[in-house]
Amino acid sequence: MNVYWYAPFDNAGEVALSAEVSRSDGIDLSVQSISERFGRQLDPLPSGDFTLIRNLPPPAIERRSRNNPGDRAWTALERSAKRRRIVRRNGFDLLHLHTFNPLTDWIAIERLQRFTPTIIQSVHNVRPHESSYPKRLETMLLRRGYAACTAIVVAHADLRDLLVNEMDVPSQRVHIIPLVTMPVRAANFRERSQSDQINFLFFGTLRKTKGVTTLIEAIRALASDERLARRIRFTIAGRGDSELEQLVATSARDLNNLSAEIGYITAERRQQLYDAADCVLLPYTSISAQSGVLQDAYSQRLPVIASDVGPIGQTVKADGSGWVIPPSDPAALEQAIVAAASSSENRRSAGEQGANIAERRSPSVIADQLIALYEEVHAGRH
Secondary structure, eight states, X not given: OEXXXXXXXXXXXXXXXXXXXXXXXXXXXXXXXXXXXXXXXXXXXXXXXXXXEEEEOOOHHHHXXXXXXXXXHHHHHHHHHHHHHHHHHXXXXXXXXXXXXXXXXXXXXXXXXXXXXXXXXXXSBSSOSSOSSXXXXXHHHHHHHHHTOSEEEESSHHHHHHHHHHHOOOGGGEEEOOOOOOOOOOTTTTOOOOOOOEXXXXXXXBOGGGTHHHHHHHHHHHHTSHHHHHHEEEEEEEOBOHHHHHHHHHHHHHOTTEEEEESOOOHHHHHHHHXXXXXEEXXXXXXXXXXXXXXXXXXXXXXXXXXXXXXXXXXXXXXXOEEEEOTTOHHHHHHHHHHHHHOHHXXXXXXXXXXXXXXXXXXXXXXXXXXXXXXXXXXXXX
């Protein structure tokens, strides 16, 4: 089976997963991804039995240092055109699109059907983090794009329910395959320091829906207690909304218990941040996706504090991997932080629960699930 992946994120999970899928005797895999990051050309991957096509433009903010709707739309159109040319030329048996762009894919997927009618779409966000349209129009366009797909892959039952109930996708076309997790850290890697400081990490894109302002309020409240401020430390690392970047930077200058790293975080620095962390913070106010940072926490054997919204709160409660709090509640977040800081045994136990889940979501395990889906869908089409 000649399979095409549209995978512009070029993240470690997709790379590891593509290598595993390509090991199947029945799969000839081609992966289209971005050509550069922050002005640096990306090299071909040294391993894996698949064809890597690096010709997609990077995100608009990396090319022009801007993230306005016009720049995002232009990048989306360029990517869609390059994807269409590859698909038209190669006669693939099956397309797997690893991200859905609401600016273009509501019509672009229909056009891809002319060349390859079997299309699998991974949906991470049933609705985009930042809407470009009024909700009614957005719903209409999303429904049209999702309807053009042969099958849709989501990471959680809550996302399947959103697709079925809000987007009118037939339930039999939606398949649940968890997000892949990277290799799990050794059980003893946390034995590193005699310090009694407890470090909490917020990592990722700074968006209003991620509860950054709620977190800042909780950090300020803890900073007012000198004893807790010395013992409980915070790091916020990432980039995103300019107002939130300014809020985080200003707060870090004002508060002795907060450090900020605003900007692009390299893979090496990202690992250092996880190495220094004792708990990961996910104080979302709303989300219609599963969290990649949650999967990272699991593979790092780290517990989490998460809001009870979307799939995230349900997942953490079901997995026993941390503390779940109401969204947009600084006092509840503060209490959960103090509770987590007060018990190394509870942190260790929650981290182990997450690691146990991660072991069952390795690239090889998820690759087997994807290949089975490819065979099922392809056979159904023929």
